[in-house]
Amino acid sequence: MRGLILKDSFCIIRQLKFVIVFILVFSAIPNFPGATFAVFYSVILSFTSMAYDEQSKWDSFAITMPYSVSDIVKSKYVFGIICICIASVFSIIIQILSLLYTKKTIGIDIFYTTGFSLVYALIFQALLLPMIFKMGVAKGRIVFLVCFFAVMGLLGGVSEHISSIVKNLYYNTFNILSISFIVMIVLNILSYMISLKAYESRNIL
């Protein structure tokens, strides 16, 4: 599976530069949850790699290699997790640098906010990947964009309240994050099983 993940990484290098610029630009906008936005946006990287696969008919070739169908499906989940984790780390670094620059205090809420973003981005991926495996990238991407902007619009609308909500829930934040984390793992396992069925039912070539 390492070969598949490496191949995906080579495919998204160009896209990655764009995402980094995206994160920097949105992180610089005041009162905008840019870091959260960036983590969510990183979900698109695994979809981009799937678009490349579809365009080049990579799957037809991949299945002739020593990979099973489950390896191919699993690699997309693992790749997505890697992208979201890297985006989260990058997001924390940008937020810390931004706070240092504006001489504000670095609080634990940065980690909680990014933690929530990471968990919900992974939930988002778990909901969307089966659709992509079932419908293909073109239709799946439309669903992705609609969901993405709906979620971000919602977050944008309540962005001023987010930090106060986090502060109000301070004592419970860890518990909520823990529960969300467990939900995310369960959803990803279910999502993987559905994606596998969807992929197996397709004639790959």
Add this chain to the structure above:
Amino acid sequence: MDNAIEIKNVSKFFGDFMIDNLTLNVPSGSVVGLIGGNGAGKTTTIKLIMGALRKDRGEIKVLGVNNEDKEFTEIKNDIGVVLDEAYFPEEITPKTVNNIMKRTYKNWDEDLYFGYIEKFKLPFKKPFKKFSRGMKMKLAISVALSHNSRLLILDEATSGLDPFVREEILDIFNEFTRDENNSILISSHIISDLEKICDYIAFIKDGKLIFFEEKDRLLEEYALIKLSKEDFLSLPEYAVKGVRVSSSCVTALVLKSEISDIFKTEHTTIEDIVIFLSKGDEEI
């Protein structure tokens, strides 16, 4: 192991096309050429062998393993496949292909791969999207040959290549089968290529296997005959396997053993045999 590939009573139904009860073996150590017109079912057969398409019926064993068993994933380390197009993502370069493949195939031979890249004069750092069709196929062939495969499955691997490179690649395939454990299943539109390297010819038409024969036996068995229309009618019907009519004469593909020695026959080629059998009889 007697056969590198065993296809037994395999059927696959599509809306307007089907592979119909196909039985075909690739004996170990041999080169089998898969011949047929466009849409005859050659590529579908190869996809069924590799498990990329799910068969509706029958059984396929590759290197002794059922292609639906879990063990088949492992066996794919020993199979080199070149599809009708090279399906690498656009941004990939021959250099990155090496990095990917050495994490994919257990027996990936980096030096051998670099040797082929050099031999085929492929640019090491050029992205795949800038490759010509010939270069793309050369890259796919380099990959198929660089992990010590015991079986090569080649779907139109030589198409799009100029005659010199084709010759070079056919030599490489010939070299590959010097080891008696190595086998090749190759489909091609360029029948003259198959005639050069194949031990057996399998002819598929409309998803059905028309014949599977040793190449030399086919060439011994069939002959061409040119006659006037009147003389043609004196030939026994069962001896005639295909007919082409021109204004001056009738050219027929015949079974040599079934016609009298008084008829003067001409040597035929695999291409002639396939074309005549494929077209059937014309009105006389």
